[in-house]
Amino acid sequence: MDPKDPFSADFFDGSVLSHIERQQNVCPSVIVIGGGISGIAAARILHDASFKVFLLESRDRLGGRIHTDYSFGCPVDMGASWLHGVCNENPLAPLIRRLGLTLYRTSGDDSVLYDHDLESFALFDMDGRQVPQKMVVEVGDTFKKILKGTEKVRIENSDDMSVCQAISVVMDRHPELRQKGLAHEVLQWYICRMEAWFAADADVISLKNWDQLPLSYLLMKAYKLRVLVVKEHVLSGGHGLMVQGYDPIIKALAKDIDVRLNHRVTKILYGSNTVMATIEDGRNFIADAAIITVPHGILKANLIEFEPQLPEWKVAAISDLGVGNENKIALRFEKVFWPNVELLGIVAPNSYGCGYFLNLHKVTGHPVLVYMAAGRFAYDLEKLTDDAAVNFVMLQLKKMMSDATEPVQYLVSRWGTDVNSLGCYALDLVGKPGDIYERLRAPLGNLFFGGEAVSMDHQGSVHGAYSAGVMAAENCQRHLLQELGNLETRQHAYLRDEVLEGTIPIQISRM
Missing domain, CATH: 3.50.50.60 (FAD/NAD(P)-binding domain)
Structure with missing residues (x-):
């Protein structure tokens, strides 16, 4: 020294x-x-x-948990990648403007998919059959009703419970909201996307304290009143990926x-x-x-x-205070073989088995897909070697598209076991x-x-x-x-x- x-x-x-x-x-x-x-x-x-x-x-x-990798020939954020709140009130807005950085907007304020709108997507079942767009939209409307129901459950109960338990209460009260067959799997995919927002499984997320984006917007629109209890003040303007x-x-x-x-x-x-x-x-x-x-x-x-x-x-x-976990597996291919949509998803009988790919080709022009996994699934992926994790993801991708080719390069994050982080971000636990x-x-x-x-x-x-x-x-x-x-x-x-x-x-x- x-x-x-x-x-x-x-x-x-x-x-x-x-x-x-x-x-x-x-x-x-x-x-x-x-x-x-x-x-x-x-x-x-x-x-x-x-x-x-x-x-x-x-x-x-x-x-730290922001890490932009350039080895693919384009920027790939293996940690934080979205700007949540594309508006002047965002404290990062002056710096973004001064640096001349650009955003790729993925959703507005009231998206049921949190950081995506239902405008550019393709969902597939485990056998590789594409889910009808109409069904996805209809189940999305049902999911909104379920979220509204959980807000009522929260108001009625002084004691805290998990979001998963609250959803069960809503389902018991309104059996017409239950889905069957493929529709049930689509509903599980929505729950999977909700869990990804919190980087945790629904059975550990606090109903009392969760920030409830986009539920706060849905309720304001539905009831024309101020939400009584919302932990997080959500900035307006929707969500955008940092292109650079x-x-x-x-x-x-x-x-x-x-x-x-x-x-x-x-x-x-x-x-x-x-x-x-x-x-x-x-x-x-x-x-x-x-x-x-x-x-x-x-x-x-x-x-x-x-x-x-x-x-x-x-x-x-x-x-x-808990800590959630979410991991990314970024895949670079020789050429694009997937639909020209923002996100690709695979539905399953439970949220744990559902999958999600972000299409970075829409953002960067490079043939890159990023697979994301949250909660227990994210930790389970970290138990695998990088090669094994990529092989697992490719099995999912090949079920969705039979002409899928092998990646020429990949990146795997391990935020949950990284000694410098031990998780992704804060999580409100039950009770x-x-x-x-x-x-x-x-x-x-x-x-x-x-x-x-x-x-x-x-x-x-x-x-x-x-x-x-x-x-x-x-x-x-x-x-x-x-x-x-x-x-x-x-x-x-x-x-x-x-x-x-x-x-x-x-x-x-x-x-």
């Missing part, structure tokens, strides 16, 4: 800065732990406010930030005036404060030791308190918390993670300036403060 590195514990001969010494520093110092978009956003805010800030990231790259991937945003935010890759933090010592972070090889880093933005799965697994131990209310919040997020983001003195899991209103989204990082940075900045007796307003011009005009450019529409 550089002995002149002001963040190195060696620079201070291993001692902790006194309050007087800290006051003599021109600029406060902050350690940001975690190099996903939340951590990068926090670092960006503090850097632009002239704080001494650096970022410790365990991976050999930035982005999310990587340009990560690079822009990280410009000129002091980043230390391959620095896995294993211990955090925090006190009244100083934070010391210990990385895997035993080196220590000291600063006035720290912002923790590591994935929630890392905190749940206790992979970071805190001294003193976190208070019980914080530990309970970490334990009570847990409703103030989890407030307790998760609550600071502990000079220790602040970011990441998508602590987002005020947008858990599980990129813009939610970004906003949480910005909030943590602003809270940290305010705290340090008060502690140092320096309440002067620090100027920082940042993209989120830009005066917005026009709309986010969607230069690639449906084709």
Whole structure:
């Protein structure tokens, strides 16, 4: 380590800065732990406010659960890929506009498929027969009625239950909503798509706390009233794929930030005036404060030791919030052999057996399909080798299209077992308190918390993670300036403060 590195514990001969010494520093110092978009956003805010800030990231790259791969000759997001809320209110809108990035819009606000509209699709049964479009639309209408019924169940019951249990209650009350034969399999495919939104199976998703997109819109349209309980404030404008991937945003935010890759933090010592972070090889880093933005799965697994131990209310919040899992298998082919639709699906007698392919040829012009699996199925796929996982997906694809060729290249994600993530994003579990997020983001003195899991209103989204990082940075900045007796307003011009005009450019529409 550089002995002149002001963040190195060696620079201070291993001692902790006194309050007087800290006051003599021109600029406060902050350690940001975690190099996903939340951590990068926090670092960006503090850097632009002239704080001494650096970022410790365990991976050999930035982005965290955002990972744009270019090995196919086109950008393929193996993690986050959608912008949820294509509107000026999205905090990422100014940056997207400034970078000239384009979106491929896949759905509006009230789509029963969450991030897709029923405009460009092809579903097949297990024998490879295409499901009639009319049946898919009719079953979709039934699914909307079922979702409306679960809202009534929630209002009637003070105790929480799983979404799966609520659907069963609705079915018992309204047997006419039950589907048989192929229609039943189509309904299971809709449930599969709902589970993919939450990255979890319906039997573990909390009915009380789930954000219910697009149910909130469906109910507002149906009942002409404000939804009583909706956990997440859903931005308007529908959903769009990032055509160039999310990587340009990560690079822009990280410009000129002091980043230390391959620095896995294993211990955090925090006190009244100083934070010391210990990385895997035993080196220590000291600063006035720290912002923790590591994935929630890392905190749940206790992979970071805190001294003193976190208070019980914080530990309970970490334990009570679940983490979902979703994986992608991206396949590149020599040429396109599938229909010119946005999504391909395979229906089955249960949601676990259903399948989903995203057609990236519509977005990038390259012959690429991306298979997505969520919940228990995502974990089961991670038990297979990459070759075996691809073989399984190809069996599904060949059932749908007998002329399917073998891929010339593939990519497989493993977010659930990746030691740097241990899951995808936050999940509301059944029967847990409703103030989890407030307790998760609550600071502990000079220790602040970011990441998508602590987002005020947008858990599980990129813009939610970004906003949480910005909030943590602003809270940290305010705290340090008060502690140092320096309440002067620090100027920082940042993209989120830009005066917005026009709309986010969607230069690639449906084709």
